[in-house]
Amino acid sequence: MSRIEWPTLALGAVIYAMFVGLTWFYASLPWPVLVIGGGVVVAWHGSFQHELIHGHPTRLAWFNRALGLPGLALFLPFDRYAALHIAHHRDDVLTDPLEDPETYYWTAASWTALPIWARAIVTASSCLAGRLVFGPVWMIARFLQAEVGRWRRNEPGVRRAWAWHLPVAGLILGWVWGICGIDPAHYALMFVLPGTSLLMIRSFAEHRAAPDADRRTATVEQAGLFGLLFLFNNLHAAHHERPGIPWYRLPRWYRGERERLLQKNGGLIYRGYAEVMKRYFLHHHDQIVHPYRP
Structure with a gap:
């Protein structure tokens, strides 16, 4: 079908x-x-x-x-x-x-x-x-x-x-x-x-270097209009786990799996892009040289 x-x-x-x-x-x-x-x-x-x-x-x-x-x-x-x-x-x-x-x-x-x-x-x-x-x-x-x-x-x-x-x-x-x-x-x-x-x-800020692969992908919640502009790819940990879910169904699936996903990625979450801007607008997101590659 x-x-x-x-x-x-x-x-x-x-x-x-x-x-x-x-x-x-x-x-x-x-x-x-x-x-x-x-x-x-x-x-x-x-x-x-x-x-x-x-x-x-x-x-x-x-x-x-x-x-x-x-x-x-x-x-x-x-x-x-x-x-x-x-x-x-x-x-x-x-x-x-x-x-x-x-x-x-x-x-x-x-x-x-x-x-x-x-x-x-x-x-x-x-x-x-x-x-x-x-x-x-x-x-x-x-x-x-x-x-x-x-x-x-x-x-x-x-x-x-x-x-x-x-x-x-x-x-x-x-x-x-x-x-x-x-x-x-x-x-x-x-x-x-x-x-x-x-x-x-x-x-x-959707990825951050970490020894554990599960802890390298962030989530940005409460994205507002940015969420629609990005087709909810701001829920990036959810997207990486289930890339086959269409954009308009991803928020609902994320809500059902939220606690598990946050536990899996070590709580790498931002409450919105306002928080991302507040934290990193004039400050480095992370070091430039990858910290875990020899």
């Missing part, structure tokens, strides 16, 4: 409609509306792609993939996001700088090899204020540099992912620039970078 998760399909339609509306009416909208709306639509689309990676909203992998191929952030091919994120879900190597593609920790050797200016950026980005300001450009630049190396080495799936992504990104740019008249630099400043910053609020 087929399974169709209609709330996720409806969500995708809303996100793409928002994107079309914001870009079509770009010339008549004030820049604060564009920055807020553009950031929200790109971040929300990233959360939507995350759902697709985990097998939603249908059992048809090709259909789910087709929904996610239009990368509104432009720099990240959907197939590369999928491959890297599935690798991240190996909980036994979470936070490991050599094994976890989504970690922000460094090995001692890689940290020592960084030039002084790069160390300054990484150090600033270890607090939330720095992550929001410097993080998007730094992350995008590092990702693209790494992808060039993977392309040259012909690592499995990389060239195919970019071969699919570039024509689709060209169509998006054709709409944005050619039809709506939005300068690509303005699109980057009003859509891509704000959206990436919003997603970095979620990813900032």
